[in-house]
Amino acid sequence: MSFLSQWIKISLLNLFLVSFLGFVLRYKIVFALPFVDQRNLLHSHSHFAFVGWISQTLMILLIYYLSARLGERIFTRYRFILYANLISAYGMLVSFILQGYAFYSICFSTLSVVAFCVFGVYFWKDLNRISEKTVSRLWFRWSLIFGVISNLGPFALAYMMYIKMVDQNWHLTSEYFFLHFQYNGWFLFAGLGLLMDLLTTRDIPSKRLYYAFYLFCAACIPAYFLSILWLPFVGSIYFLLCAAVVAQLAGWFFIMESIFKNREILSRQFSRFAKVLFMLSGIAFTIKLLLQTGSIHPQLSQLSYGFRPIIIGYLHLVLLGVTSIFIIGYIVSLKMITVSRSVVTGISIFVAGVIINELLLMIQGVAAMAYRVVPHIQIMLFGAAVILMIGLGTLFIGSLKSKQAPI
Structure with missing residues (x-):
């Protein structure tokens, strides 16, 4: 538990640094800070928030999930991955401020992608070693899948920068692709997986929680097009987008219903x-x-x-x-x-x-x-x-x- 506690403290430090960068961004808007490039600072702020705070902490919490079932020695297996991800986060924190999108910042960004993919492979294999079959396993697996898919967005942006493509629509669709599958894929599914684990380990019936997973999973990919409704072809799949919205609302209803029906059990926990x-x-x-x-x-x-x-x-x-x-x-x-x-x-x-x-x-x-x-x-x-x-x-x-x- 001491190993876990130390990593959590590093994550909280990273969250503080995210807030400090946000403070500097707001300061520069109100007061003069000419030696800091606003755009570069914004890139540093967002990338460090994603990699250094959210992704780093979710990986730590997922490793904790494994340790509760496979023993605390599992932490040593992931130590180098956490360090690699942390190095990439701090590398992006500094390099984006100094140079924006350039050689070093792209290298550290690539390192974060590699670290995440290696983590995904390791975690998937270790998940298979757990005999109990729970709904949280499904959330975790698809969080990793959507996390990997999200990285197609930055790679598409890098390619467009390489060929000097200036089409704004393609740039925006790539950015929103990354954001959607990070926010509504990797972050959301990992978080709901942790929530499902809290619920199912307290003997809350999981049938409707399975329904919630299937609804959110089916809705995740079509829901991306809600971010790019201005593109002409999206109108042809408008019915699918409506179905995705309804599916997510229904999935959240099932989760809230399960929590409400078992509120007395949870209240004591x-x-x-x-x-x-x-x-x-x-x-x-x-x-x-x-x-x-x-x-x-x-x-x-x-x-x-x-x-x-x-x-x-x-x-x-x-x-x-x-x-x-x-x-x-x-x-x-x-x-x-x-x-x-x-x-x-x-x-x-x-x-x-x-x-x-x-x-x-x-x-x-x-x-x-x-x-x-x-x-x-x-x-x-x-x-x-x-x-x-x-x-x-x-x-x-x-x-x-x-x-x-x-x-």
Whole structure:
């Protein structure tokens, strides 16, 4: 468990660094910071968030899933993969700031892809060694498949850059391809797999949880086209997109129904603080599904994707509101770090920052759609970035103080 705890602390440090980069991005918008290239810093921020925080931590949690069934010695088998992924994350953190998309940043990006693929092969084989057949195994397997598929997007972008292709539609479709299969594939399916494991190990009936998996899995690929509704050919498969939206809503209903019917069992298993974090993540995911349902309307989709604050708000809703809060809740629920007062305070400040940030981005987005400017909105968003950074800094420092009495 000490091995796991140390890696979790590194992940929390990485999350703090993500928030620091976000702070610098907001600072540069409000104040002068001429020696930092905004675009390069944005690439560093996003790549490090994906690889250094989300992917790194999900891999750690999946390894923990294996260790609970195959023994803690399994950690040594994955040590070099975690180090390789960590090196690639820090390499991208620095190289993207210094040079943007260039030789070194592409090399580190490629290393992260290789590390993930090797992890996928190892994890798949070790998953086969577990005798119990649960629904969480299906979520894990397809999370890896979608994670590998997502990397076709960056490779397509690299090829287009190599041949100097300037078609904006192809660039956007490649970017959204990567984002979709990361957010709605690798991140979502790995997270729901961890959630299913929490539910099934507490003797909650899994029949409807299997239904939920099949619905989400069937919807994942067609749901990608919701991101590119402006392309002419998408109209010919519009019915399929509607079916994908309905399938995801139905799948989420089955999961929520199972949780609600067994709420008394679950209530006894988790601390009040962990339950609040899971609930907030669930609310954020519900909002995400409702927004996705609204985007099925072509005109509304084109309108929303035409305004940057709405795109940024949606991405942060999924990355922070759904994924990050769930991961932190999972870590807290299984006591992978000592849940001290400073840890609880840091998480609470972070959650407040997420909510404030989303509300401000929503206000900014709605105002932009009405072609209005919200006074001092950039200063307020900078304030939200400060809150996020303070919260995560407090959380990381609190996680290092393992001798404090748990709450």
